[in-house]
Amino acid sequence: MKTSRARLDGLTAVPGKYYGFFSFPAAKTGYSGVAVYTKSTTVVPLRAEEGLSGCLQPKPPLSTSERVSASYPMVDNIDLMADEEGSRPNSLGELDKEGRALVLDFGLFVLINLYCVADAADTRYHYKMNYYYLIQERVRILVEEGREVIVLGDLNSCPAPIDHCEGMMPKIKDSFFESPHRAWLRDWLAPNGLLVDTTRERWPGREGMFTCKSTLCDLFSY
Numbered sequence: 242m243k244t245s246r247a248r249l250d251g252l253t254a255v256p257g258k259y260y261g262f263f264s265f266p267a268a269k270t271g272y273s274g275v276a277v278y279t280k281s282t283t284v285v286p287l288r289a290e291e292g293l294s295g296c297l298q299p300k301p302p303l304s305t306s307e308r309v310s311a312s313y314p315m316v317d318n319i320d321l322m323a324d325e326e327g328s329r330p331n332s333l334g335e336l337d338k339e340g341r342a343l344v345l346d347f348g349l350f351v352l353i354n355l356y357c358v359a360d361a362a363d364t365r366y367h368y369k370m371n372y373y374y375l376i377q378e379r380v381r382i383l384v385e386e387g388r389e390v391i392v393l394g395d396l397n398s399c400p401a402p403i404d405h406c407e408g409m410m411p412k413i414k415d416s417f418f419e420s421p422h423r424a425w426l427r428d429w430l431a432p433n434g435l436l437v438d439t440t441r442e443r444w445p446g447r448e449g450m451f452t453c454k455s456t457l458c459d460l461f462s463y
Contacts, residue, residue, distance in 0.1 A: 242274030242340075258282050264291040266340040274340040275356045275394065288346040293353075293379045296334030309346045311386060314378040321374060322367040329371075336368070336375050344379075351383055355394035360422075373398075373425050384435060392436065399451075400426045400438060406451055 246265050254261045259278040266272050279286060288309045291297040295313030314333055321329045330336060345352045355376065358369035376392070383390050402408030402417045418424045431437050440450065 242276050243271055244274060245270045260285065262286070262289050262343055262345060264297075264340040264343050267338040269339070272339065273356055275343050275354050277343050277345055277352070277354050279345075284347060286345040287348050290344045291340075291342070292334075292337035293342045293344065293375050294333035294337045296332065297337050309344050309351060310379075310382060312382055314375055314382065319371075319374050319378050322370045324367045333375055336372050341372065342376075350389040350391055353380070353390065353392045353394075355392065355396060357395060357397040359397050369397075370421055370425070373422060377425075377429060380435065390436075396426065398422045398426045400430050401441075403446075403448060404441075404451060409448075 242263065242265065244265075246263070249263065254263070256278065258281050260281050262277045262279070263274070264276075265274045277289075288307060290303070290309050291299075293314065295308070295310070316330065316333050319333075323329050341356045341358075343352075343354045345354070353376070357376075358365060358372055380390050380392065399405045399408065400423070402414045405413070405417070407413045408417060418427060428434050429436055444450065
C-alpha cells in the first residue's frame, strides 16, 4: 500500500460496493502495508485479522469467537534464524510490525495476503527468513485445524529457476537454491511440502510468467 492509516481517504477505504481490509506498518509511515477488497454483494469475510502471529489486536481486542484460529504460532515452536550478533526474536510480534499480512476467513477457506521482505534486504536476511518461517507455521496450524488455505501476494521469492527472469541462465540456474529463501519455498510446495503452486499445476512448463521492472532499476519480482 505504501501509505498510512491517517492518509487513507474514504473512497480508497470503501470504494463503492467493496469492503476494504488493511494492515499498515506500526512505525514506518508509507512503508509496506497490504490490503484486500471484497465485493460486498458477492462475499463478506466472516473474520479478519492483521498479521500472522496473533499478537496484533485492535482496541478492544478480538474475542475468541472473532479470531480466525483457535491457536497461533509460538516462538518456541519455530527454529528462527539468528541475526549477525547471534540473537533471535523473543516474540513473534516483532515480525508482525511492518504491516505485511492480512488473514481473512471466508468460511470455505482462509485467505492469507502477504508482502514479504525484498530479495535485496541482505542486511535483514534473518528477518526475511524468520518471516517465512512464521508464515509456514501459521499455515500449518490452520491446516491442522481442518482449514483450506490460500496464500497469495508478493512473496519476494521464486520456487524454481523457470519462475525467475534470469533463472534459466546456466550460472544462475546452477546456484539457484543456494539462497535459503528459494530452497525454503521449493520445499514448502508439493511434492515436497504442504502447499500446491496452482499456477505451475496448470502451466508446468510455461515460461515468462513473471513481472520484470525496468532494467534501469535492476529490480525483479515474482
